[in-house]
Amino acid sequence: MPTNRAIALAAHPVGFPKDSDFKVINLSDPKAGPNQFVIRTKFLTVDPYMRGRMTGVKSYVDPFEIGKPIAGGAVGEVTESNNPDFPKGQAVLGMWGWQDHHVSDGRDVQKLDPRLAPISTALGILGMPGMTAYFGLLDICKPKAGETVYVSGAAGAVGAIVGQIAKIKGCRAVGSAGTDEKVDYLLKECGYDAAFNYKTEKNFAAKIRELCPKGVDCYFDNVGGEMTDAVFANLAPFARVSLCGIISQYNLEKPDLGPRSTYATLLIRQARAEGFIVSRFMPQWPAAIKEMGQWLKEGKLKYREDILEGLENTPKAFIRMLKGENKGKQLVKVS
Amino acid sequence: MPTNRAIALAAHPVGFPKDSDFKVINLSDPKAGPNQFVIRTKFLTVDPYMRGRMTGVKSYVDPFEIGKPIAGGAVGEVTESNNPDFPKGQAVLGMWGWQDHHVSDGRDVQKLDPRLAPISTALGILGMPGMTAYFGLLDICKPKAGETVYVSGAAGAVGAIVGQIAKIKGCRAVGSAGTDEKVDYLLKECGYDAAFNYKTEKNFAAKIRELCPKGVDCYFDNVGGEMTDAVFANLAPFARVSLCGIISQYNLEKPDLGPRSTYATLLIRQARAEGFIVSRFMPQWPAAIKEMGQWLKEGKLKYREDILEGLENTPKAFIRMLKGENKGKQLVKVS
Numbered sequence: 001m002p003t004n005r006a007i008a009l010a011a012h013p014v015g016f017p018k019d020s021d022f023k024v025i026n027l028s029d030p031k032a033g034p035n036q037f038v039i040r041t042k043f044l045t046v047d048p049y050m051r052g053r054m055t056g057v058k059s060y061v062d063p064f065e066i067g068k069p070i071a072g073g074a075v076g077e078v079t080e081s082n083n084p085d086f087p088k089g090q091a092v093l094g095m096w097g098w099q100d101h102h103v104s105d106g107r108d109v110q111k112l113d114p115r116l117a118p119i120s121t122a123l124g125i126l127g128m129p130g131m132t133a134y135f136g137l138l139d140i141c142k143p144k145a146g147e148t149v150y151v152s153g154a155a156g157a158v159g160a161i162v163g164q165i166a167k168i169k170g171c172r173a174v175g176s177a178g179t180d181e182k183v184d185y186l187l188k189e190c191g192y193d194a195a196f197n198y199k200t201e202k203n204f205a206a207k208i209r210e211l212c213p214k215g216v217d218c219y220f221d222n223v224g225g226e227m228t229d230a231v232f233a234n235l236a237p238f239a240r241v242s243l244c245g246i247i248s249q250y251n252l253e254k255p256d257l258g259p260r261s262t263y264a265t266l267l268i269r270q271a272r273a274e275g276f277i278v279s280r281f282m283p284q285w286p287a288a289i290k291e292m293g294q295w296l297k298e299g300k301l302k303y304r305e306d307i308l309e310g311l312e313n314t315p316k317a318f319i320r321m322l323k324g325e326n327k328g329k330q331l332v333k334v335s
Numbered sequence: 336m337p338t339n340r341a342i343a344l345a346a347h348p349v350g351f352p353k354d355s356d357f358k359v360i361n362l363s364d365p366k367a368g369p370n371q372f373v374i375r376t377k378f379l380t381v382d383p384y385m386r387g388r389m390t391g392v393k394s395y396v397d398p399f400e401i402g403k404p405i406a407g408g409a410v411g412e413v414t415e416s417n418n419p420d421f422p423k424g425q426a427v428l429g430m431w432g433w434q435d436h437h438v439s440d441g442r443d444v445q446k447l448d449p450r451l452a453p454i455s456t457a458l459g460i461l462g463m464p465g466m467t468a469y470f471g472l473l474d475i476c477k478p479k480a481g482e483t484v485y486v487s488g489a490a491g492a493v494g495a496i497v498g499q500i501a502k503i504k505g506c507r508a509v510g511s512a513g514t515d516e517k518v519d520y521l522l523k524e525c526g527y528d529a530a531f532n533y534k535t536e537k538n539f540a541a542k543i544r545e546l547c548p549k550g551v552d553c554y555f556d557n558v559g560g561e562m563t564d565a566v567f568a569n570l571a572p573f574a575r576v577s578l579c580g581i582i583s584q585y586n587l588e589k590p591d592l593g594p595r596s597t598y599a600t601l602l603i604r605q606a607r608a609e610g611f612i613v614s615r616f617m618p619q620w621p622a623a624i625k626e627m628g629q630w631l632k633e634g635k636l637k638y639r640e641d642i643l644e645g646l647e648n649t650p651k652a653f654i655r656m657l658k659g660e661n662k663g664k665q666l667v668k669v670s
Contacts, residue, residue: 224598243602249595257592260584263559267578267610275602 004030006069006099007314012056015253017322021054022315025067030080030101037081039092039102039109041311041334045073045123046318047157048222051250071097073128074334075112075119086111093122098314100334116293124157124329125296125303126289128278132244133161133220134288135281138169140242140274141218145170148212150231153222153247155182157329160190162220164301167191171218174211176204176227178324185327189302204230215239224248229258232265241273251322304328339365341404341434342649347391350588352657356389357650360402365415365436372416374427374437374444376646376669380408380458381653382492383557386585405649406432408463409669410447410454421446428457433649435669451628459492459664460631460638461624463613467579468496468555469623470616473504475577475609476553480505483547485566488557488582490517492664495525497555499636502526506553509546511539511562513659520662524637539565550574559583564593567600576608586657639663 003026010023030038050072053064064070074097078090086092086106094109096102102109112119117126124130136158143149149166153159154175163173163186175186176198186192194211201207208216208230215236221228224246235241249256266273281288295301306326308317311334321330338361345358365373385407388399399405409432413425421427421441429444431437437444447454452461459465471493478484484501488494489510498508498521508526511533512518521527529546536542543551543565550571556563559581570576584591601608616623630636641661643652646669656665 225595228598243598246595246599246602249599256595258595258598260560260581260591260593262598263563263578263593263608264581264584265610266608267581267612270610270612270615272607272609273598273601274607275600275605277602277605280605 004028004099004101005311006097007311008068008070009054009064009066011066013051013054013251016251017051017054017315017319019315019319024312025069027069027099027101030103032080032082032103035083036103036105037078037083037086039076039094039096039104040079041074041076041096041100041102042091043075043120043123043307044098044311044314044332044334045127046314046321046330046332047072047128048245048247048250048322050318051322069097069099071095073123074098074102075122076102076334091119093119093127098311100311117296120305120307120331121296121303123331124305125161125301126292129157129329130161130292131281131285131288132158132278133165134292135278135284136242136244136276137162137165137218137220139281140276141220141240143169143171143218146172147217148172148174148214148236149218149220150208150212150216150234151175151220151222152227152231153177153245154186154190154192154195155327156222156324158244159220159222160186160304160328161301163190163192166218168295168300172212174208174216176201181327185304189304198227205233208234218242220244222247225256225258229262232262232271235265235269235271237269237271239269239271241271243273243275247322305331307331307333309333339363339434339436340646341432342646343403343405344389344399344401346401348386348389348586351586352386352389352650352654354650354654359647360404362404362434362436365438367415367417367438370418371438371440372413372418372421374411374429374431374439375414376409376411376431376435376437377426378410378455378458378642379433379646379649379667379669380462381649381656381665381667382407382463383580383582383585383657385653386657404432404434406430408458409433409437410457411437411669426454428454428462433646435646452631455640455642455666456631456638458666459640460496460636461627464492464664465496465627466616466620466623467613468493468500469627470613470619471577471579471611472497472500472553472555474616475611476555476575478504478506478553481507482552483507483509483549483571484553484555485543485547485551485569486510486555486557487562487566488512488580489521489525489527489530490662491557491659493579494555494557495521495638495663496636498525498527501553503630503635507547509543509551511536516662517659520639524639533562540568543569553577555579557582560591560593564597567597567606570600570604570606572604572606574604574606576606578608578610582657640666642666642668644668
């Protein structure tokens with residue numbers, strides 16, 4: 001029988017998560033009952049929103065419980081089956097999370113076709129991060145050709161895709177990231193028109209004004225905090241802000257203060273800011289995945305993965321992603 | 336020949352405006368040239384947005400210049416005319432501002448029909464404040480029957496109308512104001528379902544939670560600052576915020592700080608905040624004025640005016656309006 005490990009919270013992280021906030025636990029060996037099948041996990045994803053679920057406070061999703069396997073997106077392959085719809089070898093996507101195996105009756109997973117794209121893309125560009133970029137930009141910002149789209153956290157799993165979709169739609173794409181290497185990646189691989197390293201730039205607002213001389217029409221915000229203050233100061237009249245994430249605030253131990261003038265900018269520029277959680281667009285995902293898949297085939301969209309091996313290294317992968325040390329979508333290869 | 340006085344800025348106010356920031360100046364006596372006519376001002380309006388124009392910094396409208404007559408909404412009557420379209424006695428509305436007379440060729444004024452409503456309403460419920468309430472609520476918030484509409488600065492010229500329109504649309508209307516008397520006015524005259532005095536209430540957020548148990552679906556914000564933080568903490572999922580004004584911030588001498596969690600609420604609740612300036616709806620004003628006029632006739636809409644007499648008292652009227660001492664729309668009766 002295969003060993004069935006999982007990663008659970010050992011404690012609710014305070015401030016930046018650390019290794020000791022997590023522990024490996026052993027689950028009973030997976031067994032397929034009637035109509036069930038066993039999935040061997042191939043890849044796991046670690047994403048910023050998971051930090052919110054670790055605090056023990058109800059946000060838009062329920063908090064993770066201490067001692068229970070951490071849930072999250074995963075892809076795997078059926079290794080044992082009593083369900084004719086999911087034969088041995090079938091690739092599937094689900095939310096079973098940080099564990100070696102999962103037993104399903106088919107209702108909590110979706111089938112994947114490895115001939116269309118590598119199955120790991122179901123956790124990235126053709127999965128939740130890709131859908132977040134697609135709907136957050138197209139449905140919330142509604143960019144028009146010729147407009148300037150600014151992306152904070154632009155080299156992250158979502159941001160790198162937002163800029164590429166902006167270019168497909170005929171916009172100018174500008175972004176910020178945390179290393180010179182990431183800035184190179186944005187400019188040379190993702191087609192961004194301009195980008196800068198916010199860790200070596202003192203005056204964000206002046207830099208954004210320089211790179212977006214006509215102002216920012218669409219702001220895709222992954223970051224919040226001081227970067228957002230600086231972008232708001234550069235919003236064009238009737239700008240649209242798609243608020244996707246606030247990674248600058250996720251690991252703070254105390255509530256942060258910022259200038260109230262940022263809110264006032266919405267009035268002065270007649271701008272709109274809207275927060276979204278990508279699950280609200282779920283009914284439209286299949287059509288969007290099809291369109292994104294087509295762009296991938298045509299070479300209009302590119303992606304990069306940063307893969308750490310071993311289930312036991314999932315907390316490390318999660319922490320390095322929060323620190324922005326990953327280059328491309330952070331995944332864990334489990335088997 | 337009539338005396339033609341005007342009020343001008345003597346200095347750009349720093350912090351709260353004071354009498355000495357204004358001065359009376361004498362203009363040349365008004366004379367109607369070919370195709371022109373002279374208007375005798377009847378009523379002037381003082382509105383919160385004017386504070387922004389006094390700082391000497393370009394915002395969404397140009398700043399007022401020291402020593403020049405202060406512009407703003409006014410209604411009056413033609414007293415002398417070389418223009419057959421605007422005969423003696425014709426009532427008109429324009430932006431000529433704080434002065435006894437105005438000379439026009441007809442292009443910068445609109446005709447008013449005193450048989451439809453008292454001409455002072457063109458500065459209030461059937462004018463800019465009424466249009467601000469109408470479009471800010473209906474076009475920005477898009478309230479649905481049964482939803483909860485929260486209004487800050489609810490007893491102001493705009494806020495008192497917002498609650499009444501919310502009731503016409505089948506919503507629950509809740510608001511805050513700065514005296515017990517204003518709260519009474521909201522509850523007894525404007526049809527608000529609930530209201531509270533924010534000057535005697537310590538915990539805004541808890542009070543709003545009590546009065547809006549299902550959360551706030553639509554927030555019409557005239558105030559900003561701590562009130563807005565408290566309302567955001569009570570936003571319902573998919574809430575819409577119409578940002579109309581930020582009167583709590585207009586007279587600050589130093590930039591104010593606030594919790595960044597207010598912005599984060601937009602994400603968690605998938606809410607939308609949009610700033611607007613009512614002039615953008617100008618093409619739709621005539622239809623809206625017609626609908627509001629009908630509601631007035633049917634007794635569905637009520638209004639109150641607070642009238643100070645004498646052009647020289649316009650700065651006093653402006654300052655008391657900023658302090659919230661007015662009861663109903665603050666106007667100045669000039670003649």
